[in-house]
Amino acid sequence: MTTPLLRVESLTKQFAGLKAVSNVSFDVAAGSIVGLIGPNGAGKTTCFNMISGALTPTQGRVVFEGESFDGLSPEQICKRGVARTFQVVRPLLDMTVLENAMVGALLRSPTLEHARDVAADTLTKVGLRHKMDVKAQYLTLPDRKMLELAKALATRPKLLLLDEVMAGLRPTEANEVIEVLRALNRDGLTIVLVEHVMRILMSVAQHVVVLHHGELLIQGTPQEVTQDRRVIESYLGRKAESVE
Numbered sequence: 716m717t718t719p720l721l722r723v724e725s726l727t728k729q730f731a732g733l734k735a736v737s738n739v740s741f742d743v744a745a746g747s748i749v750g751l752i753g754p755n756g757a758g759k760t761t762c763f764n765m766i767s768g769a770l771t772p773t774q775g776r777v778v779f780e781g782e783s784f785d786g787l788s789p790e791q792i793c794k795r796g797v798a799r800t801f802q803v804v805r806p807l808l809d810m811t812v813l814e815n816a817m818v819g820a821l822l823r824s825p826t827l828e829h830a831r832d833v834a835a836d837t838l839t840k841v842g843l844r845h846k847m848d849v850k851a852q853y854l855t856l857p858d859r860k861m862l863e864l865a866k867a868l869a870t871r872p873k874l875l876l877l878d879e880v881m882a883g884l885r886p887t888e889a890n891e892v893i894e895v896l897r898a899l900n901r902d903g904l905t906i907v908l909v910e911h912v913m914r915i916l917m918s919v920a921q922h923v924v925v926l927h928h929g930e931l932l933i934q935g936t937p938q939e940v941t942q943d944r945r946v947i948e949s950y951l952g953r954k955a956e957s958v959e
């Protein structure tokens with residue numbers, strides 16, 4: 716069996732009296748798109764925070780390309796090739812689209828010029844090149860989402876963690892993001908995405924990991940997961956549209 720790109724091993728995060736994530740393990744194969752789902756408060760963002768180094772696990776570890784992330788800072792983890800986006804997008808409003816993307820690129824670029832080239836190239840991939848001189852404050856929500864994606868991509872990751880990047884978008888806008896993600900994946904990028912809308916997950920993910928109250932409920936193909944009684948119950952209990 717080939718080594719997975721990412722291995723999450725018995726990951727646990729305790730906040731005072733609350734176990735936000737409890738003994739969660741899953742693998743992410745290189746070149747795949749994996750969906751991470753679960754009702755509000757299931758522990759998805761906390762998992763991302765531990766993978767990206769923003770939070771230290773209470774127990775367990777994250778292994779990337781066969782090496783543990785133990786003791787690494789978020790910046791060191793990003794340099795190893797893991798980038799993430801945030802649920803709430805926060806571009807630097809007074810800076811241009813290009814300058815925002817350069818913030819990501821500068822992490823691994825030796826010169827400003829190199830960072831500018833990488834950032835411009837990344838903006839082409841997400842369809843924002845023609846707006847590179849526009850200040851971020853003038854972007855629409857879909858464009859801000861694309862810029863958030865570009866900032867992460869400009870760090871040149873092997874693994875991209877997307878936290879509800881399509882939330883708040885209309886179906887047609889979400890479809891555009893899906894097409895960009897598919898193209899990035901075809902070019903070799905591995906993606907883990909937190910997504911509430913099953914329709915979106917079903918159309919992009921090959922493997923789905925379901926969390927519930929911090930625990931791993933089930934993992935498998937989208938078909939296996941959506942047919943699972945516990946998944947249907949936990950989602951129907953929350954929001955019927957999630958299992959559409």
Ligand SMILES: Nc1ncnc2c1ncn2[C@@H]1O[C@H](COP(=O)(O)OP(=O)(O)OP(=O)(O)O)[C@@H](O)[C@H]1O
Nearest residue numbers: 730733734735753754755756757758759760761762
């Ligand atoms: N820094 C923190 N301190 C204390 N509790 C926290 C902290 N961060 C998250 N939690 C709690 O941990 C649990 C898991 O939260 P998390 O944000 O990981 O869930 P989620 O699955 O991402 O939810 P959502 O879909 O609403 O974004 C929640 O009960 C949350 O209130």
